[in-house]
Structures are given as structure tokens and as C-alpha cells.
Amino acid sequence: xxxxxxxxxxxxxxxxxxxxxxxxxxxxxxxxxxxxxxxxxxxxxxxxxxxxxxxxxxxxxxxxxxxxxxxxxxxxxxxxxxxxxxxxxxxxxxxxxxxxxxxxxxxxxxxxxxxxxxxxxxxxxxxxxxxxxxxxxxxxxxxxxxxxxxxxxxxxxxxxxxxxxxxxxxxxxxxxxxxxxxxxxxxxxxxxxxxxxxxxxxxxxxxxxxxxxxxxxxxxxxxxxxxxxxxxxxxxxxxxxxxxxxxxxxxxxxxxxxxxxxxxxxxxxxxxxxxxxxxxxxxxxxxxxxxxxxxxxxxxxxxxxxxxxxxxxxxxxxxxxxxxxxxxxxxxxxxxxxxxxxxxxx
Amino acid sequence: xxxxxxxxxxxxxxxxxxxxxxxxxxxxxxxxxxxxxxxxxxxxxxxxxxxxxxxxxxxxxxxxxxxxxxxxxxxxxxxxxxxxxxxxxxxxxxxxxxxxxxxxxxxxxxxxxxxxxxxxxxxxxxxxxxxxxxxxxxxxxxxxxxxxxxxxxxxxxxxxxxxxxxxxxxxxxxxxxxxxxxxxxxxxxxxxxxxxxxxxxxxxxxxxxxxxxxxxxxxxxxxxxxxxxxxxxxxxxxxxxxxxxxxxxxxxxxxxxxxxxxxxxxxxxxxxxxxxxxxxxxxxxxxxxxxxxxxxxxxxxxxxxxxxxxxxxxxxxxxxxxxxxxxxxxxxxxxxxxxxxxxxxx
Numbered sequence: 001x002x003x004x005x006x007x008x009x010x011x012x013x014x015x016x017x018x019x020x021x022x023x024x025x026x027x028x029x030x031x032x033x034x035x036x037x038x039x040x041x042x043x044x045x046x047x048x049x050x051x052x053x054x055x056x057x058x059x060x061x062x063x064x065x066x067x068x069x070x071x072x073x074x075x076x077x078x079x080x081x082x083x084x085x086x087x088x089x090x091x092x093x094x095x096x097x098x099x100x101x102x103x104x105x106x107x108x109x110x111x112x113x114x115x116x117x118x119x120x121x122x123x124x125x126x127x128x129x130x131x132x133x134x135x136x137x138x139x140x141x142x143x144x145x146x147x148x149x150x151x152x153x154x155x156x157x158x159x160x161x162x163x164x165x166x167x168x169x170x171x172x173x174x175x176x177x178x179x180x181x182x183x184x185x186x187x188x189x190x191x192x193x194x195x196x197x198x199x200x201x202x203x204x205x206x207x208x209x210x211x212x213x214x215x216x217x218x219x220x221x222x223x224x225x226x227x228x229x230x231x232x233x234x235x236x237x238x239x240x241x242x243x244x245x246x247x248x249x250x251x252x253x254x255x256x257x258x259x260x261x262x263x264x265x266x267x268x269x270x271x272x273x274x275x276x277x278x279x280x281x282x283x284x285x286x287x288x289x290x291x292x293x294x295x296x297x298x299x300x301x302x303x304x305x306x307x308x309x310x311x312x313x314x315x316x317x318x319x320x321x322x323x324x325x326x327x328x329x330x331x332x333x334x335x336x337x338x339x340x341x342x343x344x345x346x
Numbered sequence: 347x348x349x350x351x352x353x354x355x356x357x358x359x360x361x362x363x364x365x366x367x368x369x370x371x372x373x374x375x376x377x378x379x380x381x382x383x384x385x386x387x388x389x390x391x392x393x394x395x396x397x398x399x400x401x402x403x404x405x406x407x408x409x410x411x412x413x414x415x416x417x418x419x420x421x422x423x424x425x426x427x428x429x430x431x432x433x434x435x436x437x438x439x440x441x442x443x444x445x446x447x448x449x450x451x452x453x454x455x456x457x458x459x460x461x462x463x464x465x466x467x468x469x470x471x472x473x474x475x476x477x478x479x480x481x482x483x484x485x486x487x488x489x490x491x492x493x494x495x496x497x498x499x500x501x502x503x504x505x506x507x508x509x510x511x512x513x514x515x516x517x518x519x520x521x522x523x524x525x526x527x528x529x530x531x532x533x534x535x536x537x538x539x540x541x542x543x544x545x546x547x548x549x550x551x552x553x554x555x556x557x558x559x560x561x562x563x564x565x566x567x568x569x570x571x572x573x574x575x576x577x578x579x580x581x582x583x584x585x586x587x588x589x590x591x592x593x594x595x596x597x598x599x600x601x602x603x604x605x606x607x608x609x610x611x612x613x614x615x616x617x618x619x620x621x622x623x624x625x626x627x628x629x630x631x632x633x634x635x636x637x638x639x640x641x642x643x644x645x646x647x648x649x650x651x652x653x654x655x656x657x658x659x660x661x662x663x664x665x666x667x668x669x670x671x672x673x674x675x676x677x678x679x680x681x682x683x684x685x686x687x688x689x690x691x692x
Contacts, residue, residue, distance in 0.1 A: 032656060093681065310382070327444055336439070341433040
């Protein structure tokens with residue numbers, strides 16, 4: 001686990017100040033581009049560039065199965081995890097369409113399907129054949145956790161090798177909102193009912209059942225739910241562990257990250273718990289309709305770019321926000337200054 | 347004014363139902379793409395296409411000066427209207443950068459600068475040398491109103507002739523949040539203080555002054571503030587009249603419209619007051635930080651796509667939302683169905 005705690009360099013303060021100063025000179029009332037100004041200035045500081053750019057976008061979707069699915073906590077059958085991996089490989093899922101629109105590099109990583117799929121464009125990095133049912137036992141053992149974390153780091157290594165300007169992680173795993181809700185409840189020390197939502201489409205009674213399954217597991221594992229890594233091992237999914245390590249690794253390598261929805265944000269929360277400096281490298285694509293997302297974003301002090309009542313995962317809400325960040329850069333780089341355009345100031 | 351009341355055909359109900367049915371078959375939990383699903387389905391109905399598309403985007407920015415600027419209601423000097431028109435013509439303003447990013451056709455129309463600018467790429471459609479100061483007299487006369495309305499219609503005619511799939515109107519005019527606040531207060535029959543905001547950057551005392559100027563004008567003109575066209579003539583700006591007519595005209599010609607910020611939304615409110623059917627053809631780019639915008643959007647029953655604390659105008663918040671609508675279309679058109687991808691349903 002040593003690499004998780006390796007130091008993270010903060011974005012550059014000089015480039016930050018220089019970019020702030022440029023924003024004040026552009027032909028617009030000060031602050032009138034709102035959150036886009038902050039995005040451009042932060043990216044300049046991260047990239048150590050006067051003119052930030054987001055040309056190469058890297059999207060890694062991590063997929064894994066969950067033992068907790070046995071408890072009847074999802075609206076969809078477990079086989080859908082594998083079926084959707086095939087759909088990602090064939091380019092038919094929402095995240096594929098969005099990745100094509102922003103010309104992103106796209107890959108899907110099997111971190112632990114029940115049965116591996118034999119497809120040339122699915123990266124095999126299996127930590128196990130699904131996690132164990134965490135209502136009874138820890139979701140994974142130490143070796144499995146190590147492999148799942150390594151899957152996230154490997155994805156970031158590929159992104160860096162490809163010259164990526166931005167890393168986006170996505171996830172797929174039937175029952176993974178149950179795992180994420182349990183992780184969030186344990187991390188934030190709140191009851192499951194405060195954070196448990198409909199996932200792919202549960203009704204009110206099914207959501208109550210899901211929250212009871214989580215609270216019972218939190219009670220069962222109470223003594224071992226101490227550090228973020230303990231929590232991740234006990235309640236996590238392999239794909240959530242991969243995301244957690246990917247976010248830390250990206251920050252360690254100075255690669256900006258765009259976080260997606262509820263599950264990705266829970267991984268971000270764990271990442272910040274493990275290595276707090278990584279938070280400086282995060283942007284947040286959206287606030288989803290999944291009940292717990294707003295609460296987790298609040299804990300991260302996040303300002304999401306979109307709020308479109310989405311609840312799909314896969315990285316979709318993050319990829320959707322890419323054009324906003326790209327336009328924030330172009331506004332910063334291409335707008336005329338008051339003096340260039342000979343426009344009077346206030 | 348006859349053309350303003352010409353009938354508007356509603357978007358096609360059969361294409362609407364067909365698109366709804368397709369959304370239910372795509373490989374995602376039902377409803378999980380949130381507002382994007384609604385956008386794609388509505389566009390299919392407007393375009394009478396099974397597969398909606400947004401390739402050609404037409405952006406017309408209308409600029410005009412305001413007599414009410416004499417009352418000290420803006421943070422910027424009046425000459426900035428003309429200076430920004432030159433900036434638009436040179437491609438240096440925020441809306442230019444955004445229009446380039448989405449490959450939109452861009453034009454700027456002078457509907458009434460104090461002094462016309464002699465630039466080949468500024469369309470001259472002057473209704474007058476700025477409006478009159480509405481604190482004392484009606485902002486424009488009947489002839490001027492007719493010309494300003496025609497400027498909006500002409501822009502839509504050019505958009506239709508160019509084969510546009512979407513119309514965006516922008517505006518520039520020092521003091522035009524004062525005009526827009528007065529128009530909104532008169533239309534919604536609420537006190538100016540409920541809707542008057544900082545515009546380009548007033549402090550609290552200056553906002554109070556601005557609201558008092560507006561309330562005093564509303565009282566002065568009380569007897570004539572009856573129909574939306576009376577209100578527009580008395581308190582309006584030439585660019586706001588142009589936007590109002592453009593929105594109605596686009597709806598009459600079956601061209602979808604993407605509304606920008608506070609001023610554009612006030613024009614949309616007036617347009618709906620004049621010819622209610624046009625509302626079915628509107629999308630809303632964003633909710634801005636300008637105080638009155640949320641109130642006007644509420645009156646329009648609008649669901650804006652973005653909320654980034656922007657307050658720039660120019661059409662910027664609408665152009666920024668274009669990629670969201672484009673991705674909504676592509677998701678609708680390109681995602682695999684459950685049966686195509688052999689994915690199990692809930």
C-alpha cells in the first residue's frame with residue numbers, strides 16, 4: 001500500500017495567480033463566467049501552463065461483480081454486469097457515445113466479473129470472481145484489495161503514457177450502489193437510511209430493505225471499520241477500489257481528474273481519506289439523482305458542473321461535463337483583453 | 347404586428363411518443379439520463395425525426411443602447427455597448443469563443459447603437475439611436491418597435507435559409523438588465539425589488555437605486571402597461587424586442603430555440619405573452635446568477651440545463667449548453683437497445 005501514501009504535489013500557486021490575473025483582464029464583468037473561471041484557473045495551476053488545455057481525455061470504466069447482490073438489493077439481475085461489459089466493448093453504452101462525442105480514449109477493465117469475458121478490447125485485471133457478500137464476511141481479502149488497487153494505478157499509467165490531459169473513471173457493477181452506500185455510511189459515520197437511494201430503480205420498500213442490509217453489515221463489521229482501507233476491504237467493490245487508487249495515482253502524477261456520480265464520488269471520498277492532497281486535483285462532473293450523492297459531494301466540498309437528474313454511472317456524468325471544461329479553457333485562452341479590444345472598464 | 351400572432355404548430359405528438367418508446371429500449375435504467383432524455387424526445391417531436399440532430403447552430407447577437415443608462419444604473423459606461431459590438435465583430439468576446447467551439451454560425455446585429463459602427467460584419471438594422479430614457483417617456487415609438495421586431499424576424503429568416511437546426515439569440519446593451527427588470531416586474535406584476543439584481547456588478551446601494559428608478563417608471567407609465575407589446579414599447583430595449591420577435595418567429599417556422607440568460611428569458615416571457623404556443627419550442631441554457639432570472643424561469647416553467655453562476659449575457663449561457671443537447675441527441679440515436687446488445691432488463 002506504500003504507493004497510496006506517496007506525496008502529492010499541490011497545483012502551482014504562481015500559475016494560479018497568473019491565471020486569476022488574466023481572468024480579470026478579459027472582456028467581461030469580473031466573475032461573470034462563474035464556475036468556468038475557477039475551472040480554468042485551477043487547470044492552469046495543475047498543468048503549469050498559462051493557457052490550460054484539455055485535448056486528450058482518458059476514460060477507464062472499471063467493472064466488477066458484487067456478492068451483496070445475493071441480498072436482492074438491485075432492480076437488475078447480476079448477469080447485467082457482464083452483459084454491459086460486452087456492450088461497452090461493442091460501443092453501445094451511454095458512456096461510449098459520450099466518449100466519442102468528446103473524442104476521448106476509452107477502455108473497459110474487468111476488475112472482477114463473476115465470469116471473465118473473452119473479448120480482445122476488455123482489459124483483464126481480475127481481483128477475484130466478484131466480491132464476497134459483505135453482509136456475512138469482508139468483501140475482499142488483502143491480496144484482492146492489492147490487485148484491485150493496482151488495476152486503478154495501471155489505468156492511470158496508461159493515461160499518462162498516452163499523454164492524457166484529464167482522467168475520468170467510470171464503473172459498472174450490479175449492486176454497487178449498495179456497496180457505495182455502505183462505504184459512505186461507514187466513512188461519514190451516518191445511518192444507511194441517510195444515504196441509501198434507488199440505484200437502478202428500487203421502490204421505497206426495496207430501498208428500506210437495502211438500507212437495513214447495509215446497517216446490519218455496518219453493525220456486524222463495526223470493530224474493523226477503522227481506516228479508509230479497512231472500510232474499502234470490508235464493504236467495497238473491486239471497481240470502487242480501482243477508482244480510489246486511480247484518483248490518488250492521478251493526483252500523484254499531476255493528472256487532473258473529473259469525478260462522475262455517486263459511486264465515483266464515494267471512491268473520491270475514500271481517496272481523500274487515504275491521501276488528502278488528492279482533492280486539489282479533482283473536478284466534479286455532476287450531482288446525480290441518486291440520494292446519497294449530494295451528501296458525499298458536500299463532504300468533499302465539491303462544486304459539481306451539472307445537475308441533470310442523471311443516475312446512470314459508467315462515467316457518463318463526467319464525460320458529459322468535458323465540453324464545459326474545454327470551453328472554460330478556450331474562454332481563458334482566446335477571449336480578448338480589455339486593452340486588446342479597446343473596451344472601457346467599469 | 348400581424349405576423350406575431352400567426353399560428354404556431356405544436357411539436358409532433360407521434361414522433362414524441364415514438365421517441366419516448368425508443369428511450370425505454372436503450373441500455374440504461376429507465377429515466378437514468380434525466381433531463382437529457384426529455385431534451386432528445388422533445389427535439390424529435392420538433393424536428394419530426396426519429397433521430398433528432400443539432401448540427402447547424404445559428405447565433406444572432408442583438409445590440410442596442412438604452413436611454414435609461416442616463417440614470418446611473420450600470421457599472422460600465424454606455425460606450426461599452428459599441429466597443430463590445432466591435433469585439434464581437436473581431437471574434438474576441440466570450441460568445442465568439444463558445445460559438446467557435448460548437449462550430450456555430452455567428453452574427454451580430456446593430457438594432458440601435460447610439461452611433462452605428464461601420465464594420466462589414468455587423469448587420470445594420472437600426473430602430474433608432476438608442477431608446478429614450480423610460481423614466482420619463484416611452485422607450486420607443488410604434489415605428490421603432492416595428493423595426494426592432496423585424497430585426498428579430500430577419501435573423502430567424504437567415505437562420506432558416508441557412509438550414510439551422512437551432513436558434514440562439516444573444517444581447518448586448520449597457521443598462522439592459524434595468525430594462526429587462528422593468529419588463530419582468532411589469533409582466534409579472536411584482537415590485538422591482540423582487541427582481542432587480544447586480545447586472546454587470548452593482549453594489550447593494552446601487553441595486554436599491556436601480557430598483558427605485560424602475561418602480562418610479564412603472565408608476566409613471568402605469569396606465570399604459572397593459573399588453574405585452576405595450577410593456578415592450580414602454581420599457582423595452584430594441585435588442586429585447588428583436589429577441590422577442592425572433593423567438594416567436596422561430597416557433598412559427600418550427601425552428602427550436604435555446605434561450606440564454608435573464609434578458610433573453612424576459613424576452614421569452616414577453617414572447618409567450620404575445621403568442622403562447624411558442625413556449626413549446628424553447629429550451630433553456632442556464633439559470634444565471636442575476637437575481638431575477640430564477641423568478642422568470644419559474645414563470646416560464648423552465649428547466650434550465652446549467653447553473654454555473656454565470657451572468658454575462660451575449661448568448662453565452664445558451665451556447666455553452668449546446669454540447670449537452672447535441673450529446674442528448676447522440677445518446678438517443680447511437681445507444682444500443684436492450685435487444686441489440688442482448689442485455690437483460692429489470
